[in-house]
Structures are given as C-alpha cells and as structure tokens.
Amino acid sequence: MTALKLNDFLPYRMSIASNAVSDAVATAYRNLFGLRIPEWRLVAVLAEGGAMSQQALCGRTRMDKVTVSRAAIGLVERGLIARAANPIDQRSHLVALTPEGWQLYEQVAPKALELERRLFASFSEEEKTQLAAMLARIEDAATAFDGG
Template identity: 65%
Template sequence: MSDRLVLDRFIPYRLSVASNSVSDAIARTYEALFGLTIPEWRLVAVVAEEKGITQQAIGQRTRMDKVTVSRAAIALVGRGLMARDANPDDRRSHLLVLTDAGSDLYAAVAPKALELERRLFAPFDTEEVAAFTAMLRRIEAAARVLEEDGAGTRR
C-alpha cells in the first residue's frame, strides 16, 4: 500500500468499477429478456427467497436505499408480479410477496442469472472463485465495521 492515492490502484475504486461493469452487463440481459431493472430483479430474488419481507428488510439485505426499493416495489406491484400483504408483526408496514406471475418470472430468470454467473467466472478455477467469494464476505464485514466506527471520520 502506498501513501499516494492512485485511483486505478485504489482497491475500493476497483471494486466499484468491477461491480458496475458486472451490473451493467447483467442489467442489459435482464432488461432485454425480462423487462426488469437490476433493483427490480433484486427485489424479485429476495422476495422469492424470503416468502414475505418488508421493504426495510430488503433495503438492509441488499444495501439499496429506501427510494430505490420503493420504486422497484411499486413497479413490480403495478405489473402484477408482487403483492403487498398485511404484516402481522407491524401494522405500519407490509410484507412483499410474489404473485403467481412473479413466481413464474423468478423461475425463468433464476436459471439465466446462474448461467450469467457461470459465464462470468468460467475463466477462473473453483478454488479461485471460492477464495474470491470468501474475501468478498470479509470485505463486507470490514466495511460494516468501518461504517459502525464512522468510516474514518475520527481524527
């Protein structure tokens, strides 16, 4: 690590660029094949796994902001892919659930998502992908600690 910031060697920047590149490539596929934005797909996937989840919980799990989650939910409900059910634990919020059409869409998109992942990581061997995944989880944990500590705002 150097004392001089060179953006192209700054790991947080490289992570962001790589993430955006992957997201952009996937977004074009989801939009062309299924008419979904990345936030909409993330909501569909999370709701499919959770079988009923609040928008706040989706935001926490995906790290998407409230406005992005809300807009995606409104769009998906409007398209009949998702429904809002009463939340028995909190009357102030609703649980998002997939409709039958949303479940059918998930069943069509999920295999495509896995195929895109396979194609993206095909040049890497299994051990590299496992190590990369483990490192990403450690980076996320370290970032949470930074966030809790005020992200270096202390002097």
C-alpha cells in the same frame, strides 16, 4: 505525502468491476425480462426469503428506501409482487411474490446462473471459493466500518 492512484486503489477497482458486472446483468435482464437491477434483486430476495417488509428488503439488498420503494411499486404494477398488511407491525406492509412473480423468477434464475457461469468461466473452483470468502470479509469490514 503519498499520492492516490485510482488504478491502484482497491475500493475504486471494486467499484469499477461491480459497475461492469451490473451493466452486463442489467442489459441482459432488461432485454430478456424488462427488469431493472433493483427489481430483479427484490424478486430474488423474495424468492429466497419469502414475504418481508420493505425495510427488511433494504437490509437484505443494501439498497436505500427510495430505490426499494420504486422497485416495489414497479413490480406491484406489473403484478409480480403483492403487498399485504404486516400482522406484526401495522405501520408497514409485507411484500411477496405473486404466482406471476414466481413464474418470472423461474425463468430468470437459470439465466442468472448462466451469466455467472460465463462471467467466471476463466476462474478455477478454488479461485471462485477464495473470491467469495474475500468478498464476505470485505462486506464484514465495511459493515463494521459504517457502524453496522
């Protein structure tokens, strides 16, 4: 029987790396903007994709319904997103950035790009391109593995 060694187990190493990056990002966003990671993800996805349902946000962010709901509630309370009836499906609501949400996004986005630049400063452009391609392949494989 082959022994499992966590430091050699790639899913574990990816999780550790992801947690380290998330912790760094979370600290920066919390200190600068009072945002938690799920809140920032919703703001960024809404800035890129426009108004959408919370179910669509779950799919785009790969976060569960409870996490998305809590993040949305917090953002609504802060006046950063607004909820409106979904004209296509009356059982759901669409959420969208408010003008205040857009102002916040315009402040946070450059900080996010700077954090990314600092994080990957020791990587060549070719390495960053390769990493992005490998991450896409891993995401595709994981999606196929869990049934989509």
